[in-house]
Amino acid sequence: MIGIFGGTFDPVHFGHLRPALECLQGLDLEQLRFIPLKVPVHRPQPCASPAARLAMLEAAIADEPRFMVDARELERPGRSYSYDTLASLRAELGAQRPLCLLVGADAFAAFLRWHRPQEILELAHLVVMRRPGHRALVDPELEALYARRGSDTRAELARAPGGRILFQEVTQIDISATRIRRLLATGQSPRYLLPEPVRAYIARTGVYDGCGMGELPA
Numbered sequence: 001m002i003g004i005f006g007g008t009f010d011p012v013h014f015g016h017l018r019p020a021l022e023c024l025q026g027l028d029l030e031q032l033r034f035i036p037l038k039v040p041v042h043r044p045q046p047c048a049s050p051a052a053r054l055a056m057l058e059a060a061i062a063d064e065p066r067f068m069v070d071a072r073e074l075e076r077p078g079r080s081y082s083y084d085t086l087a088s089l090r091a092e093l094g095a096q097r098p099l100c101l102l103v104g105a106d107a108f109a110a111f112l113r114w115h116r117p118q119e120i121l122e123l124a125h126l127v128v129m130r131r132p133g134h135r136a137l138v139d140p141e142l143e144a145l146y147a148r149r150g151s152d153t154r155a156e157l158a159r160a161p162g163g164r165i166l167f168q169e170v171t172q173i174d175i176s177a178t179r180i181r182r183l184l185a186t187g188q189s190p191r192y193l194l195p196e197p198v199r200a201y202i203a204r205t206g207v208y209d210g211c212g213m214g215e216l217p218a
């Protein structure tokens with residue numbers, strides 16, 4: 001099984017990395033691809049450039065052999081729809097290989113408003129990571145989807161290319177990229193919230209200088 005973890009990663013932090021590693025280990029994934037988006041469908045444009053977010057991701061995962069960065073969304077013009085990304089991965093990896101799309105609880109809560117959600121679920125399994133302060137099953141429609149597609153076992157995911165939804169227990173880490181950008185905007189250090197090479201990259205390049213504070217999630 002291959003894992004796919006899409007995000008803005010503006011910047012990548014330990015709230016991404018530790019839960020992602022626990023999914024990799026818990027589901028015994030062959031590899032986990034971090035896929036930074038280019039043009040968000042659902043939120044304002046990222047503060048750091050695609051090249052900077054890519055460089056920070058590469059620095060963050062360099063020591064974990066089964067982690068890799070996949071830059072296909074950065075190379076594709078237009079909005080970064082997850083459906084398009086999964087369709088292109090499917091074309092490369094074949095119809096049968098199980099794909100697991102990792103999403104945090106907040107991303108999953110909005111899943112039915114994504115572009116072509118039903119088709120996404122045909123192309124891949126969804127692996128939902130709980131996240132502090134966020135509910136995953138937020139409405140009856142999503143609950144109904146989970147009632148039909150929910151799964152508790154890795155074995156069930158391994159048997160099909162996609163179509164199941166699994167909640168993976170992960171360490172709860174209350175870190176967001178918004179909070180890190182706010183610290184930087186107020187001249188405070190983000191040290192220990194993200195990997196040291198990423199912190200050093202930010203300090204060296206000034207990539208977040210002049211970036212707004214952003215809204216903290218409620």
Ligand SMILES: Nc1ncnc2c1ncn2[C@@H]1O[C@H](COP(=O)(O)OP(=O)(O)OP(=O)(O)O)[C@@H](O)[C@H]1O
Binds near residue numbers: 131178
């Ligand atoms: N602390 C965390 N715990 C679990 N999942 C997380 C955490 N932070 C982010 N994620 C998940 O990682 C994916 C990418 O998130 P993203 O890059 O938007 O990070 P973020 O910290 O939420 O950023 P921002 O604060 O800019 O919205 C999403 O599926 C999100 O739910």
Ligand SMILES: O=C(O)c1ccc[n+]([C@@H]2O[C@H](COP(=O)([O-])O)[C@@H](O)[C@H]2O)c1
Binds near residue numbers: 008080115116
């Ligand atoms: O394709 C969509 O319609 C869609 C809508 C919202 C979010 N996503 C994807 O969900 C992932 C997490 O998004 P975010 O904002 O939490 O970084 C990222 O890969 C987004 O491209 C995708």
